[in-house]
Amino acid sequence: MASPTGSIALPQATGLRARGQSLWDAWSVPHSAARNFIYSATFWVALTDTMGLVTSTEFVDPDLFGGIPWMEFGRMRSMHVNGVAFLWLSMGYAGAFFYIISKLSGRPLYSERLGNITMLLWNIWGVALILTLGAGLTQGREYAEAIWPLDIMFLVILGLIAFNIFMTLASRVEPRLYVSAWYIIGAMVWFPNVYAIGNVVWNPPYGSLQGINDATWNWFYGHNILGLWFTTGGVAIAYYMIPAITRTPVYSHLLSMVGFWTLGLFYTMVGQHHLLQTPTPGWLKTVATLGSISLFVPVLTFITNIFMTMRGNWQKIYESVPLKFVVTGVIFYLITCIQGPFQATQGFNRLIHFTQWIIGHAHLALLGAFTFILMGACYYIIPVTLGRRIYSIKLAEAQFWLMTLGFLGFFISLQIAGLIQGACWMTTNHSVYWCLTAIRPYLIARSVSGALMVSGGWIQIYNLYKTATAGQYISSVSGPAAADAGGL
Amino acid sequence: MRMTLGSTAVGAAIVVFSVIFVVVAMPVLVFHPRPSDIAEPYTAAQLHGRYVYMQNGCFYCHSQFIRPQDWNQPGVEDSNGRVAQAGDYAYQQTAMLGQHRNGPDLSEEGGVHPDDWHLAHFYNPRFVNPKSIMPEFSYLWTTNSDGSVTPTTDLLDLIAYVQNLGGKLGDERYAEQLSQKQLFANAILAPPNPQIQALYGVKDPGAQLGDTNQKALISVVPQKFWDLLDPVPADDRSLIDGKTIFVTNCIGCHGVKGNGQGPADQFLNPYAYNFTDANNMAHGLSTSPGSLYEHILYGIKGTAMQPFGQDLTVQNIWDVVNFLYTIPNGGLTDPSGPHMTQYIQWSPSAELEDLLKVPQVSPASGTTSVATPGPSAYRENNPIPIVVRG
Ligand code: HEM
Numbered sequence A: 001m002a003s004p005t006g007s008i009a010l011p012q013a014t015g016l017r018a019r020g021q022s023l024w025d026a027w028s029v030p031h032s033a034a035r036n037f038i039y040s041a042t043f044w045v046a047l048t049d050t051m052g053l054v055t056s057t058e059f060v061d062p063d064l065f066g067g068i069p070w071m072e073f074g075r076m077r078s079m080h081v082n083g084v085a086f087l088w089l090s091m092g093y094a095g096a097f098f099y100i101i102s103k104l105s106g107r108p109l110y111s112e113r114l115g116n117i118t119m120l121l122w123n124i125w126g127v128a129l130i131l132t133l134g135a136g137l138t139q140g141r142e143y144a145e146a147i148w149p150l151d152i153m154f155l156v157i158l159g160l161i162a163f164n165i166f167m168t169l170a171s172r173v174e175p176r177l178y179v180s181a182w183y184i185i186g187a188m189v190w191f192p193n194v195y196a197i198g199n200v201v202w203n204p205p206y207g208s209l210q211g212i213n214d215a216t217w218n219w220f221y222g223h224n225i226l227g228l229w230f231t232t233g234g235v236a237i238a239y240y241m242i243p244a245i246t247r248t249p250v251y252s253h254l255l256s257m258v259g260f261w262t263l264g265l266f267y268t269m270v271g272q273h274h275l276l277q278t279p280t281p282g283w284l285k286t287v288a289t290l291g292s293i294s295l296f297v298p299v300l301t302f303i304t305n306i307f308m309t310m311r312g313n314w315q316k317i318y319e320s321v322p323l324k325f326v327v328t329g330v331i332f333y334l335i336t337c338i339q340g341p342f343q344a345t346q347g348f349n350r351l352i353h354f355t356q357w358i359i360g361h362a363h364l365a366l367l368g369a370f371t372f373i374l375m376g377a378c379y380y381i382i383p384v385t386l387g388r389r390i391y392s393i394k395l396a397e398a399q400f401w402l403m404t405l406g407f408l409g410f411f412i413s414l415q416i417a418g419l420i421q422g423a424c425w426m427t428t429n430h431s432v433y434w435c436l437t438a439i440r441p442y443l444i445a446r447s448v449s450g451a452l453m454v455s456g457g458w459i460q461i462y463n464l465y466k467t468a469t470a471g472q473y474i475s476s477v478s479g480p481a482a483a484d485a486g487g488l
Numbered sequence B: 001m002r003m004t005l006g007s008t009a010v011g012a013a014i015v016v017f018s019v020i021f022v023v024v025a026m027p028v029l030v031f032h033p034r035p036s037d038i039a040e041p042y043t044a045a046q047l048h049g050r051y052v053y054m055q056n057g058c059f060y061c062h063s064q065f066i067r068p069q070d071w072n073q074p075g076v077e078d079s080n081g082r083v084a085q086a087g088d089y090a091y092q093q094t095a096m097l098g099q100h101r102n103g104p105d106l107s108e109e110g111g112v113h114p115d116d117w118h119l120a121h122f123y124n125p126r127f128v129n130p131k132s133i134m135p136e137f138s139y140l141w142t143t144n145s146d147g148s149v150t151p152t153t154d155l156l157d158l159i160a161y162v163q164n165l166g167g168k169l170g171d172e173r174y175a176e177q178l179s180q181k182q183l184f185a186n187a188i189l190a191p192p193n194p195q196i197q198a199l200y201g202v203k204d205p206g207a208q209l210g211d212t213n214q215k216a217l218i219s220v221v222p223q224k225f226w227d228l229l230d231p232v233p234a235d236d237r238s239l240i241d242g243k244t245i246f247v248t249n250c251i252g253c254h255g256v257k258g259n260g261q262g263p264a265d266q267f268l269n270p271y272a273y274n275f276t277d278a279n280n281m282a283h284g285l286s287t288s289p290g291s292l293y294e295h296i297l298y299g300i301k302g303t304a305m306q307p308f309g310q311d312l313t314v315q316n317i318w319d320v321v322n323f324l325y326t327i328p329n330g331g332l333t334d335p336s337g338p339h340m341t342q343y344i345q346w347s348p349s350a351e352l353e354d355l356l357k358v359p360q361v362s363p364a365s366g367t368t369s370v371a372t373p374g375p376s377a378y379r380e381n382n383p384i385p386i387v388v389r390g
């Protein structure tokens, strides 16, 4: 892997713009696009997590924000979900990809300016997305709510990012592609295609099909932004961060290879496991269930590879906050993917489909696994590229524990709630309302622990801002300093 | 294998596109379900209502497909447990099947409630169901200068859409709601029956029972329920439990005083029942214990009174019935109540005894304009005749 080079020593890398520097110049600074993406993502996670918190309170006191159109549950929920998925995770991924790709190629990003312009476009897109969803402009398909003009704009943005990444890779000095690069290439090939197909972009303004096949397409898409984008990208980041911080080469090339190709093969098959009980074709459900169980292959190869790399390095999680975040994320990923195949079997799905269990699983994946991995990446990339230390390790630790404990409370209460709901529907004649009163205490617990996580997001804004403007400079740029910057 | 930029990108595309061919292209190539027996195209208003449903994210909480185990979802009993079929969605652009059930499934919701229930419910769901967690959609109303509210076309179209859920079956249930409502309108509003007006909450109680329309109202409750005797003795426990259930389920419409003037009152037609008239609670037509029991168990079709049979046990319902007889004497408003001293023993009035000797007719002769809905294929096996189900 390329060693940490040049960029750290650059004097103008203050993080925000240097005094007297024009924006145009600031946007050509190495790694500035990666950083700006991460700053934006950090802003969005705090904002859209807060929206999640608001949404969750509406289960407990539905009249709290009653009568305000954009705060109504259905609208706030779509703002939250689209926000965390496309503004926090996806923008953060783009930033991390830029950094990782330039490191792995041993070259600066093909065009920092283009990267920064894309960042600006993406933020504009994000504001438009949140505003349109708040105003009730939607295509009414989960994860594909964005209206047609925004779909097109998003595809252009993704195209620009893919272009930048591929051009950087084409100019690389390192002949061998590291495993993270495969995953990033995979993600950048897959995601725009999945997005275009899943959103049926050739059929404006609906962006959907007629009849029940639309559900199949919706969930092909809904699942593959998870499998071929969030998972692929998160795995790429984990494969980079863990070896980089622990300074240990990845355990097995073969395992990485098996993991990569089976991920592409099996994830694509499983969309229908979201529709196991709908009147859609049975063979699609069979394919999905088999694919879901086969997903143990890419998951276990990845987990084995990571844990074997961690062998002898476990004590380092006490020294490095980013490592702690990433490793915790990987463990949550393992739990997600143990849950997943069970959920994809007909019998268990009958119990938990429609319940809060699924919400727990969704957060385990996107919050527990990939938000943690990405937060680790943020706390690594910002300090390392600026040559500054994290402003306050204590705050970063506090954020870690708020997130972890908050998440566990959130997750466990939703799993219990889901089982109660499932059992209530299956075994009693009660209406949905009656079963809701039974899970109310768990929904309150969810909001309370959700509040802990939200505060974690706001801490990250403060801490990264202070790191960029007031973090201590690292004097030496050699070897371990890079890992140091992320850690001590 | 050598992983280069080219081989990785092309390989990744080949793998994923081959699977995409199977799971995405194949379904649209080979699976074209025909419209099912209940599917029908939308009217313009319903179509717009469907968009309002989408805009407000209703599908994040309400699914639209019935599974075999979903026999307790609204309307499913009426359709004899019909399970969703692929052809049900034939006319839908964007299938909003829904992945979450924070509210009931709505695929058979059409005609389960009358329009006035929906008006109250959309304005604020707590008005008709204090336990509901559904958001209020009061922003789909415009407020007039005098403080009253008028529903927007968005809302009316939304209701048109909701009343069509279940396709032709929904239409059928909805037609039945309308005809039952007509029956009540005739029975209550046609002179000379101010007393019935009073019973149904028209605020100025007047003189005499009008008898043809009485029969119509009696016909709503089957005789076997009507003269059912209360198996749960009225005692302190029963009254207190009954009050708890009343307060957590009924006050949205029947009001905190039990006078039928809950917050939903402004939307309802006919009004919610008034329980505060001592004479009526002691000798009234609709206040025999069996009649009250039936209304709570099955609801009253054509009115906003919804069935509570799913959520309340037999004993719960009798407890509420017992409790209702204390309301005229302050059982509800008195914080220390209800007490046995407040309890009224029901017995039919002399006129009522007379009236009951007349064989029941349904619907009443005074309501000839009422169209009785024809028996549908789905209800033919239903042992209880439609009019009687109430
Ligand atoms: C970065 C962190 C987060 C991510 C990635 C995330 C992701 C998601 C996703 C993907 C969904 C849709 C779930 C589904 O459709 O099955 C969702 C829904 C939701 N989230 Fe989050 N979320 C995050 C943080 C939070 C927080 C902090 C809260 C606060 C309590 C929260 C509350 C909710 C609620 C209430 C819903 C709606 C659940 C329902 O419809 O029943 N989320 N979130």
Ligand code: HEM
Pocket: A142, A226, A227, A230, A231, A273, A274, A292, A293, A295, A296, A299, A336, A337, A338, A339, A340, A341, A342, A343, A344, A345, A349, A352, A353, A354, A358, A361, A362, A363, A365, A366, B099
């Ligand atoms: C072995 C891997 C996995 C399998 C087999 C699996 C299986 C499932 C199944 C069967 C459901 C739908 C359950 C239902 O609605 O009845 C589901 C929902 C979900 N999964 Fe997974 N899962 C896996 C991993 C993941 C990962 C890695 C992610 C995130 C990247 C993820 C994110 C989600 C989300 C967000 C939902 C909720 C979708 C919604 O209803 O809105 N899952 N998963």
